[in-house]
Amino acid sequence: MSEPLLKVSNLKTYFISKYRTVKAVDGVDFEVQKGKVLGIVGESGSGKSMTSLSIMGLIPPPYGKIVEGEIRFEGVDLSKLSEKKMNDVRGNRISMIFQEPMSALNPVLKIGEQIDEVLIRHKRLSKSEARRKSIQLLQSVGFPRAEQIVNEYPHQLSGGMRQRAMIAMAMACEPSILIADEPTTALDVTIQAQVLDLMRDLKEHTGTAIVLITHDLGVVADMADDMIVMYGGQVVESGTADDIFNTPLHPYTNALMESIPVIDEERERLTAIPGTVPSAANFPQGCRFAERCAIAQASCHEKMPELRELQPGHLVRCDLA
Amino acid sequence: MDSQVVQGQVGKATASVAKSKSPFRLSMERFFHNPLAVAGLIILVLIIFITLFPQVFTHYNPSTPDIMNTDSPPTSLHPLGTDASGYDNLARLLYGGRVDLTVAFAAAFMTMFLGTLYGGISGFFGGWVDNLMMRFVDVMLNFPFIILVLVMESILNIASEWMLVLIVGITAWPGPARLIRGLFLQLREQDYVIGARTIGASRWRIMFRHMLPNSMSFIIVLVSFQVAGYVGIDAALSYLGLGVPLSVPSWGGILSTTTDYLTMTTEPYAWLPPTIMIVLTILSVNFIGDGLRDAFDPQSQA
Numbered sequence: 001m002s003e004p005l006l007k008v009s010n011l012k013t014y015f016i017s018k019y020r021t022v023k024a025v026d027g028v029d030f031e032v033q034k035g036k037v038l039g040i041v042g043e044s045g046s047g048k049s050m051t052s053l054s055i056m057g058l059i060p061p062p063y064g065k066i067v068e069g070e071i072r073f074e075g076v077d078l079s080k081l082s083e084k085k086m087n088d089v090r091g092n093r094i095s096m097i098f099q100e101p102m103s104a105l106n107p108v109l110k111i112g113e114q115i116d117e118v119l120i121r122h123k124r125l126s127k128s129e130a131r132r133k134s135i136q137l138l139q140s141v142g143f144p145r146a147e148q149i150v151n152e153y154p155h156q157l158s159g160g161m162r163q164r165a166m167i168a169m170a171m172a173c174e175p176s177i178l179i180a181d182e183p184t185t186a187l188d189v190t191i192q193a194q195v196l197d198l199m200r201d202l203k204e205h206t207g208t209a210i211v212l213i214t215h216d217l218g219v220v221a222d223m224a225d226d227m228i229v230m231y232g233g234q235v236v237e238s239g240t241a242d243d244i245f246n247t248p249l250h251p252y253t254n255a256l257m258e259s260i261p262v263i264d265e266e267r268e269r270l271t272a273i274p275g276t277v278p279s280a281a282n283f284p285q286g287c288r289f290a291e292r293c294a295i296a297q298a299s300c301h302e303k304m305p306e307l308r309e310l311q312p313g314h315l316v317r318c319d320l321a
Numbered sequence: 322m323d324s325q326v327v328q329g330q331v332g333k334a335t336a337s338v339a340k341s342k343s344p345f346r347l348s349m350e351r352f353f354h355n356p357l358a359v360a361g362l363i364i365l366v367l368i369i370f371i372t373l374f375p376q377v378f379t380h381y382n383p384s385t386p387d388i389m390n391t392d393s394p395p396t397s398l399h400p401l402g403t404d405a406s407g408y409d410n411l412a413r414l415l416y417g418g419r420v421d422l423t424v425a426f427a428a429a430f431m432t433m434f435l436g437t438l439y440g441g442i443s444g445f446f447g448g449w450v451d452n453l454m455m456r457f458v459d460v461m462l463n464f465p466f467i468i469l470v471l472v473m474e475s476i477l478n479i480a481s482e483w484m485l486v487l488i489v490g491i492t493a494w495p496g497p498a499r500l501i502r503g504l505f506l507q508l509r510e511q512d513y514v515i516g517a518r519t520i521g522a523s524r525w526r527i528m529f530r531h532m533l534p535n536s537m538s539f540i541i542v543l544v545s546f547q548v549a550g551y552v553g554i555d556a557a558l559s560y561l562g563l564g565v566p567l568s569v570p571s572w573g574g575i576l577s578t579t580t581d582y583l584t585m586t587t588e589p590y591a592w593l594p595p596t597i598m599i600v601l602t603i604l605s606v607n608f609i610g611d612g613l614r615d616a617f618d619p620q621s622q623a
Contacts, residue, residue, distance in 0.1 A: 062447070087522075090518065090519055092521060095519060098512055103511060103513060106531050108343065108345070108534040108537075109530075118520045121522065122521065153342075169520065
């Protein structure tokens with residue numbers, strides 16, 4: 001396999017206050033290959049979003065900190081870059097879109113002004129050049145009347161339109177990596193499909209790799225080449241999306257797959273995983289999933305299992321798998 | 322059925338006409354639909370017009386006494402009478418607004434400018450910067466404001482309206498600074514601010530380009546209430562003899578010269594008009610402030 005575009009190794013992002021330490025991300029490793037889609041799956045509180053914010057260098061101060069690990073991107077460790085150097089990477093080489101298109105655009109600035117800003121900042125375009133490019137970008141994400149949209153305010157657009165405007169903004173500098181943090185969660189189903197199609201198209205045209213963070217397994221199955229499953233701030237399973245969907249090895253992944261409702265089956269209740277994610281301030285000593293695991297044994301509660309490569313390229317953090 | 326369809330089309334048509342109005346424009350439209358606020362605005366504009374062009378309404382100079390007619394009751398010559406020195410009350414009333422309004426507006430803008438800058442920086446950076454800056458605010462909030470006026474005036478021996486503005490400006494900013502700090506703390510966590518960081522915008526750019534315009538509505542409302550407050554403060558200080566010199570006409574100044582029992586009971590024509598002017602000004606500014614607050618409030622219905 002060629003050199004990965006982004007290599008995260010042993011990333012630990014903690015929130016340290018006087019009273020407690022919250023281990024939001026606790027030793028995560030993954031790689032993003034050039035032009036591929038990596039899906040990161042997990043429940044709320046599993047550390048997916050904090051992983052992406054760590055890559056962007058945007059962990060909320062003053063308590064949040066990357067305490068260990070490396071984020072190697074194009075030969076540099078992003079976690080060691082100065083704020084100023086990091087600002088040249090953000091929006092330019094790596095960009096990000098958010099879950100809530102409603103609030104991610106500045107309500108008092110016109111759409112065009114917000115896209116111009118990225119281009120002027122990173123590409124040093126003049127105002128009129130930036131505006132021309134912004135209109136092109138909006139057309140490329142499927143706005144038929146882009147010349148008018150640039151002069152409109154976010155409140156005049158629908159949720160799906162705003163998410164597309166966000167994507168146009170994120171793609172403005174043709175980044176190597178687009179981090180999409182639950183890009184479709186706030187949209188309704190038909191718009192979800194449109195936005196996903198759009199992201200796929202853009203990926204094929206520009207060769208941008210995508211890190212797709214979601215708790216929607218359907219979206220991952222649809223989009224991702226590789227995937228990792230996160231639980232309690234750790235990777236519990238990683239491999240190609242095909243491998244994991246065909247032969248899920250970790251009991252948590254298994255349980256996730258089983259909780260997807262099947263359309264032809266009549267069932268009284270949806271299958272759910274009992275319990276909740278353990279608090280990141282207070283993880284158990286052994287396997288973090290043991291409490292909710294159907295096949296857990298006494299040893300699971302005592303010793304944290306290592307991530308093992310069971311099949312080539314398919315890793316799992318479970319001693320029983 | 323038909324009418325419903327037509328209604329739907331009308332709705333669409335107006336929606337497309339209403340295209341590309343900035344949130345600020347929309348708020349202003351809401352403002353101008355509020356009768357009380359518009360009334361306040363009209364009264365304030367009238368008052369400002371009078372104080373800007375008092376010579377339209379009187380040919381007397383407020384600083385030239387009519388020695389032949391001191392302590393005169395209202396006559397055709399002096400519609401509001403004259404005071405003990407022979408100054409024309411109407412002329413002093415008309416010219417007097419200048420001092421009060423200048424002090425109120427200038428002091429409000431100055432406190433808001435300082436408060437926004439200070440509170441904005443404090444709230445944006447947060448952490449220990451915020452902690453340190455806010456402790457200084459606590460000290461300033463406990464500062465004996467009236468004593469400072471007294472000390473400054475006796476040291477510098479200048480009693481002028483700009484002195485007042487300066488003193489109010491440098492002592493009254495901590496209140497607004499606290500409010501703005503709270504607002505910035507809140508705005509800092511907004512997705513679009515984090516979004517601006519993800520595109521590599523610098524801190525100052527985020528503050529001035531993304532956060533400040535979003536706090537503008539809040540700041541404007543605050544300014545209007547501050548103005549109302551300082552019309553009052555100037556009158557109160559003049560009343561204590563700490564305002565502008567008596568030779569300069571001001572509403573507060575007129576009031577302070579009419580506080581003796583005799584004038585109060587026998588010459589209402591001397592003190593009632595400036596009182597009414599002060600009350601009208603404060604009321605109209607407050608109505609405008611209320612109107613602005615409602616207009617900018619996203620929860621209020623259009």
